[in-house]
Amino acid sequence: MAPGPSERLRELHLELPPPPTPKGSYAPVVRSSGLAWVSGQIVFEQGAVVRPGLVDRDVPADVASELARRATLQALSALAQELGSLERVRRVVRVGVFVAVSPGFHLEHEVANGASDLLLAVFGEPGRGSRATVGVAGLPLNAPVEVELLVEAP
Amino acid sequence: MAPGPSERLRELHLELPPPPTPKGSYAPVVRSSGLAWVSGQIVFEQGAVVRPGLVDRDVPADVASELARRATLQALSALAQELGSLERVRRVVRVGVFVAVSPGFHLEHEVANGASDLLLAVFGEPGRGSRATVGVAGLPLNAPVEVELLVEAP
Amino acid sequence: MAPGPSERLRELHLELPPPPTPKGSYAPVVRSSGLAWVSGQIVFEQGAVVRPGLVDRDVPADVASELARRATLQALSALAQELGSLERVRRVVRVGVFVAVSPGFHLEHEVANGASDLLLAVFGEPGRGSRATVGVAGLPLNAPVEVELLVEAP
Numbered sequence: 534m535a536p537g538p539s540e541r542l543r544e545l546h547l548e549l550p551p552p553p554t555p556k557g558s559y560a561p562v563v564r565s566s567g568l569a570w571v572s573g574q575i576v577f578e579q580g581a582v583v584r585p586g587l588v589d590r591d592v593p594a595d596v597a598s599e600l601a602r603r604a605t606l607q608a609l610s611a612l613a614q615e616l617g618s619l620e621r622v623r624r625v626v627r628v629g630v631f632v633a634v635s636p637g638f639h640l641e642h643e644v645a646n647g648a649s650d651l652l653l654a655v656f657g658e659p660g661r662g663s664r665a666t667v668g669v670a671g672l673p674l675n676a677p678v679e680v681e682l683l684v685e686a687p
Numbered sequence: 688m689a690p691g692p693s694e695r696l697r698e699l700h701l702e703l704p705p706p707p708t709p710k711g712s713y714a715p716v717v718r719s720s721g722l723a724w725v726s727g728q729i730v731f732e733q734g735a736v737v738r739p740g741l742v743d744r745d746v747p748a749d750v751a752s753e754l755a756r757r758a759t760l761q762a763l764s765a766l767a768q769e770l771g772s773l774e775r776v777r778r779v780v781r782v783g784v785f786v787a788v789s790p791g792f793h794l795e796h797e798v799a800n801g802a803s804d805l806l807l808a809v810f811g812e813p814g815r816g817s818r819a820t821v822g823v824a825g826l827p828l829n830a831p832v833e834v835e836l837l838v839e840a841p
Numbered sequence: 842m843a844p845g846p847s848e849r850l851r852e853l854h855l856e857l858p859p860p861p862t863p864k865g866s867y868a869p870v871v872r873s874s875g876l877a878w879v880s881g882q883i884v885f886e887q888g889a890v891v892r893p894g895l896v897d898r899d900v901p902a903d904v905a906s907e908l909a910r911r912a913t914l915q916a917l918s919a920l921a922q923e924l925g926s927l928e929r930v931r932r933v934v935r936v937g938v939f940v941a942v943s944p945g946f947h948l949e950h951e952v953a954n955g956a957s958d959l960l961l962a963v964f965g966e967p968g969r970g971s972r973a974t975v976g977v978a979g980l981p982l983n984a985p986v987e988v989e990l991l992v993e994a995p
Contacts, residue, residue, distance in 0.1 A: 557800040558807040559818035563780050565839045566721045567874045570781050573819035585793075626871050627878050631821045634979045639893075642981040646865040653866040664867035665881035665989045667939045668979030671788045671822030673796040681819045685873045711954040712961040713972035719934050719993045720875045727973035739947075785975045825942045825976030827950040835973045 538609075538619040538655045545654055549610040550603070553577065556673065562615035568626060569686040571611050574604040575676035585675035588668075590635035592677045594643055601630060601647030604680035609655065612684065622684045625652050625662030629681035634668035641668045648680050692763075692773040692809045699808055703764040704757070707731065710827065716769035722780060723840040725765050728758040729830035739829035744789035746831045748797055755784060755801030758834035763809070766838065776838045779806050779816030783835035788822035795822045802834050846917075846927040846963045853962055857918040858911070861885065864981065870923035876934060877994040879919050882912040883984035893983035896976075898943035900985045902951055909938060909955030912988035917963065920992065930992045933960050933970030937989035942976035949976045956988050 536544065553561055553574055563570045576583045588597040605628075613619050630645035632638075645666040652660035662683070672679050690698065707715055707728055717724045730737045742751040759782075767773050784799035786792075799820040806814035816837070826833050844852065861869055861882055871878045884891045896905040913936075921927050938953035940946075953974040960968035970991070980987050 555818070556796045557818070558803040558815060559782065560815045561817070563778070563815075563817045565778065565780050570817040570837075572817040573821070624871070624873065626873050628867065629819065631819075633822070636978070638979060639981065639983040641979065642864045649866040661866060661868045661871075663869070663871045663878040663880040664863070664865070665937065665939075665987070666981055667881070667977045667987060668941070668981075669821045670790070670824045670978045671792060671795065673793065673820055673822075675793040679819070679821060683878075709972070710950045711972070712957040712969060713936065714969045715971070717932070717934050717969075717971045719932065724935050724971040724991075726971040727975070783973065785973075787976070823975045824944070824978045825946060825949065827947065827974055827976075829947040833973070833975060 535657055538622065541655050549613060550607055552610045552614040553607050561611040564686065567685060567687045569612060569684050571608040571682040573679045573681040574607040575672060575679050576600050576603045582674045582676045584677060586677055587633050587635040588644060588677050589638035594640050597632060597644040597677050598647035600678045601644050601680055602651045604678055605648040605651050608680060608682040616686055621686050623687060624659035624685045625656060626685055627683040628662045628664045630666045631669045631672060631679040633672045633677050638668065641666045644678060689811055692776065695809050703767060704761055706764045706768040707761050715765040721839060721841045723766060723838050725762045725836040727833045727835040728761040729826060729833050730754050730757045736828045736830045738831060740831055741787050741789040742798060742831045743792035748794050751786060751798040751831050752801035754832045755798050755834055756805045758832055759802040759805050762834060762836040770840055775840050777841060778813035778839045779810060780839055781837040782816045782818045784820045785823045785826060785833040787826045787831050792822065795820045798832060843965055846930065849963050857921060858915050860918045860922040861915050869919040875993060875995045877920060877992050879916040879990040881987045881989040882915040883980060883987050884908050884911045890982045890984045892985060894985055895941050895943040896952060896985045897946035902948050905940060905952040905985050906955035908986045909952050909988055910959045912986055913956040913959045916988060916990040924994055929994050931995060932967035932993045933964060934993055935991040936970045936972045938974045939977045939980060939987040941980045941985050946976065949974045952986060
């Protein structure tokens with residue numbers, strides 16, 4: 534039997550960060566119709582956004598990719614809290630990656646791979662969701678990357 | 688028993704605006720799998736976009752937040768028309784807020800709170816949906832804010 | 842009996858392009874809860890993005906609208922491959938259109954009509970989905986348009 538996501542996280546020497554705190558009257562996760570929607574995640578550490586700025590001008594693409602990975606870990610932390618356990622996730626359905634870019638940057642997909650590669654590593658093939666990746670003009674609190682997640686969780 | 692959304696709207700002295708008219712061959716609301724997707728709403732008045740421009744450079748953040756509230760009211764109007772009544776909404780599932788920003792603006796989440804706070808006031812706790820908020824380079828017809836809504840409505 | 846989508850495509854003298862190849866560890870299509878999510882599509886030809894650049898400054902709006910149409914055909918190609926046939930699509934639920942714009946362009950909705958008009962032509966009234974259209978700062982590989990699709994497919 535394949536290892537579950539919690540065991541895979543251990544094998545990857547990854548720990549889930551503290552679950553995120555919404556910056557307004559919205560929910561970290563909402564469940565409906567057998568699906569669970571996780572709010573867009575930007576990476577916080579000790580109450581501050583990590584590496585604020587635009588990707589390329591202020592934040593190198595490889596750092597942004599790592600932030601996409603960490604934002605995804607935050608999303609998994611929110612899910613684990615809501616579902617009780619990540620073993621309840623049956624598959625990843627959709628990943629939305631928003632990259633705040635300076636003009637002329639065209640590697641949003643490489644940044645987004647930080648999210649997708651982590652999901653594949655944690656969930657195996659069911660971690661391969663659909664994806665939409667775009668470059669945006671800005672993000673809350675000058676964050677360079679935001680990751681939104683939709684999973685199947687009956 | 689808690690008051691329903693229609694009664695709460697009355698208590699808040701809010702009236703639903705006329706339901707929106709799509710600017711193309713799409714639908715204001717689509718229902719499927721126990722959910723209802725509302726198309727992205729920009730605020731119109733007498734056929735024209737209200738307060739066109741970029742947030743910060745042309746439109747102050749507090750005005751943009753009020754526009755997010757009004758766009759959400761338009762979304763509720765579309766839902767009321769499609770469902771027959773807002774009492775059919777079981778909960779808010781996801782709110783997408785797109786804010787057209789000038790460079791250096793980083794308070795997209797405060798703008799988005801105009802949408803989230805209204806949904807909480809109208810639906811109570813079930814009005815707390817998941818949320819994704821981003822700053823975009825532009826919106827149709829130079830609108831400063833667009834709000835997209837997904838609700839559970841069996 | 843109304844013609845199905847495959848017959849309509851023939852009547853429109855349209856052929857589905859080759860199904861898209863994901864640029865990372867994500868899936869072209871994911872099915873869950875009676876719905877099918879198609880990853881964001883940018884238009885490729887012989888391995889290269891077609892007409893790279895920003896809409897208005899580099900790519901005229903009418904060309905961008907045609908690219909929205911072609912991106913939607915790619916999405917239908919991915920769906921046909923996943924579902925076995927487009928006849929399995931019961932209705933279009935949501936269309937997301939991201940247009941990479943230069944400052945001052947405000948006709949994102951006209952670009953998006955390239956996607957919506959095609960869906961209406963191929964599926965008839967069930968092709969009228971909900972829609973969110975935004976202008977973004979950039980897209981992967983400098984593509985001017987990205988189209989994301991969600992359909993009902995039991």
